[in-house]
Amino acid sequence: MVLNAYTAAQITATEKPHLAAGAPLMARAAHALAVEAARMLRHRPSGAYGADVVVLAGAGNNGGDALHAGALLRARGARVTAVLTGSEAHEEGLAALRGAGGFVLTLSEAGAQEGARAAAGADLIIDGMLGTGGRGGLREAPAELVRRIQESTGRNTEHRSAGGWARPLVLACDVPSGLDATTGAVAGPVLAADATVTFIGIKTGLLATPKPSLVGRIRCADLGIGADLPAPALREAEDEDFPRYWSVPVEGDQKYSRGVLGTVAGSDQYPGAGLMCVHAAVRAGAGMVRFVGGDALASALAVSTPEAVRSEHVGAHRVQAWAVGSGATDRAQQAQVEQALDAGVPVLADAAAIEMLAHRAADGDPAPAHVLLTPHAGELAQALEWVARLAPERGERLVRAAREAGLPEDEEVQTSPSRTQIEAAPFVWVRAAREALGGTLLLKGTTTLVAAPDGTVWAHRGNSAWLSTAGSGDTLSGILGAGLAAHRARVEAGRAEGADGEWAGVAAAGLLVQRGISTAAPGPVPPTVAAERIPEVLGRLADGQ
Numbered sequence: 063m064v065l066n067a068y069t070a071a072q073i074t075a076t077e078k079p080h081l082a083a084g085a086p087l088m089a090r091a092a093h094a095l096a097v098e099a100a101r102m103l104r105h106r107p108s109g110a111y112g113a114d115v116v117v118l119a120g121a122g123n124n125g126g127d128a129l130h131a132g133a134l135l136r137a138r139g140a141r142v143t144a145v146l147t148g149s150e151a152h153e154e155g156l157a158a159l160r161g162a163g164g165f166v167l168t169l170s171e172a173g174a175q176e177g178a179r180a181a182a183g184a185d186l187i188i189d190g191m192l193g194t195g196g197r198g199g200l201r202e203a204p205a206e207l208v209r210r211i212q213e214s215t216g217r218n219t220e221h222r223s224a225g226g227w228a229r230p231l232v233l234a235c236d237v238p239s240g241l242d243a244t245t246g247a248v249a250g251p252v253l254a255a256d257a258t259v260t261f262i263g264i265k266t267g268l269l270a271t272p273k274p275s276l277v278g279r280i281r282c283a284d285l286g287i288g289a290d291l292p293a294p295a296l297r298e299a300e301d302e303d304f305p306r307y308w309s310v311p312v313e314g315d316q317k318y319s320r321g322v323l324g325t326v327a328g329s330d331q332y333p334g335a336g337l338m339c340v341h342a343a344v345r346a347g348a349g350m351v352r353f354v355g356g357d358a359l360a361s362a363l364a365v366s367t368p369e370a371v372r373s374e375h376v377g378a379h380r381v382q383a384w385a386v387g388s389g390a391t392d393r394a395q396q397a398q399v400e401q402a403l404d405a406g407v408p409v410l411a412d413a414a415a416i417e418m419l420a421h422r423a424a425d426g427d428p429a430p431a432h433v434l435l436t437p438h439a440g441e442l443a444q445a446l447e448w449v450a451r452l453a454p455e456r457g458e459r460l461v462r463a464a465r466e467a468g469l470p471e472d473e474e475v476q477t478s479p480s481r482t483q484i485e486a487a488p489f490v491w492v493r494a495a496r497e498a499l500g501g502t503l504l505l506k507g508t509t510t511l512v513a514a515p516d517g518t519v520w521a522h523r524g525n526s527a528w529l530s531t532a533g534s535g536d537t538l539s540g541i542l543g544a545g546l547a548a549h550r551a552r553v554e555a556g557r558a559e560g561a562d563g564e565w566a567g568v569a570a571a572g573l574l575v576q577r578g579i580s581t582a583a584p585g586p587v588p589p590t591v592a593a594e595r596i597p598e599v600l601g602r603l604a605d606g607q
């Protein structure tokens with residue numbers, strides 16, 4: 063089922079009337095947290111009984127949830143110590159923990175070393191320092207505490223093994239503290255969680271963060287008010303959703319009704335990108351692939367992918383979609399890319415094509431919804447720099463849109479964001495950049511995000527880290543190009559609407575194929591291996607498995 067996620071503002075607005083009416087939301091949150099904590103302690107012979115639990119409690123309601131959960135665990139026989147990390151603590155929560163026989167340390171009195179010693183020796187840490195009310199990273203004292211816990215437990219994202227860490231387990235209350243609930247941006251140290259129990263609805267930052275390994279397993283407790291949530295700000299497709307968004311063949315289909323994909327990728331001098339794109343598109347089920355390119359590219363393709371058919375130029379035959387840009391380095395190919403952008407059918411735009419679209423946007427001609435731009439952060443920074451330089455008022459609008467999407471007021475942006483800024487807060491920039499460039503924007507990264515013109519944003523996590531190799535972008539172009547062509551064919555046949563948001567759905571489904579091929583077996587996934595795995599992975603997803 064598609065996961066829905068909400069910004070901190072959406073969650074706060076949803077809980078407001080219920081809090082005013084006196085609904086016991088904190089009690090419900092604490093209960094959900096304690097249940098998950100007990101589940102995590104199940105590996106111990108005596109479960110929660112006799113376990114050492116440390117609650118890191120901040121000054122706000124997030125700390126309140128965690129303190130109440132500590133009291134519940136105390137009642138189940140755990141030894142519970144709260145480390146208070148703020149200048150004050152949630153009064154009722156603290157009273158409940160004390161009343162249940164919990165022990166309390168104050169960070170300002172005990173110091174970071176003492177707090178870290180208690181935490182590092184525990185079976186389980188509940189991280190309740192900051193939730194939706196946090197701004198920026200942890201402040202000095204709690205940041206120092208986290209650093210010390212990381213040092214003495216070796217728990218930081220870089221060193222995590224496939225099996226996770228041993229003791230202590232970490233359970234984050236609502237969000238890992240220091241990870242922005244809305245944007246997922248991480249400022250300063252964050253204690254990596256094995257699991258996060260999030261309340262009312264999943265926070266957008268949990269799915270969109272560039273550091274997904276900090277979040278761990280996500281469980282959502284809706285506290286009985288989930289039905290009141292508005293439309294989600296972010297969604298994430300799961301494997302079982304694939305057939306809803308990807309046009310799979312139906313009885314009676316033939317090559318044209320399956321969708322023909324045209325490509326302008328690779329060049330005589332650099333044929334590789336073209337080979338990988340075409341190869342992947344054929345394996346991703348395109349009815350036919352027609353490639354535009356010179357003689358050297360054609361001879362190479364005749365050997366590597368004999369299924370592909372040469373087309374003299376972009377206007378020569380009708381296609382349902384184009385995949386253009388990657389490796390299209392020479393002038394002749396670039397002129398063909400420009401023509402493909404004008405062909406009026408869906409386009410997968412990569413590399414050189416992204417720059418062309420940025421120039422068009424700066425000239426007041428943003429791309430239509432069925433153009434899918436696929437930059438990584440560096441390419442997007444370059445494209446936005448073009449827009450800001452050629453059309454300053456568009457640049458200003460871009461930064462305004464980023465602030466509205468959660469960029470902190472004090473973050474300096476020259477005229478357009480740097481690569482590092484985009485990488486730190488992709489959920490902020492993907493939406494702002496889509497406004498500036500038009501089209502549907504797929505921003506590649508550890509977490510890939512796709513923004514649609516109808517306001518929908520899709521998140522995608524979980525690719526194997528082995529996938530980051532030269533050429534995997536060309537393979538993705540081929541897969542997504544085949545998906546766009548198939549979907550366009552379905553629209554032409556009157557079997558889909560072709561609404562603005564549908565192209566992002568196709569992209570989200572294509573990313574599931576990418577994840578499947580990257581995780582099908584352990585180890586490296588160079589493009590040749592990835593391409594060979596496409597048919598089986600796609601077939602499995604199409605069958606809803």
Ligand SMILES: NC(=O)C1=CN([C@@H]2O[C@H](COP(=O)(O)OP(=O)(O)OC[C@H]3O[C@@H](n4cnc5c(N)ncnc54)[C@H](OP(=O)(O)O)[C@@H]3O)[C@@H](O)[C@H]2O)[C@H](O)CC1
Pocket residue numbers: 077081087088091120121122123124125127148191192193194195196197198199200201204235236237261262
């Ligand atoms: N409202 C409810 O009954 C429910 C809330 N739930 C939980 O509550 C949190 C949100 O709680 P809130 O109090 O709004 O905010 P936080 O607990 O996240 O944090 C605010 C306090 O933390 C201090 N603060 C702010 N920024 C930082 C920072 N960068 N570093 C350290 N401390 C920070 C801030 O202190 P000030 O000095 O600025 O006043 C606040 O005191 C939500 O996430 C849920 O866990 C439940 O959903 C149940 C219902």
Ligand SMILES: [K+]
Pocket residue numbers: 124189190191192193234235236237238239
């Ligand atoms: K937290």
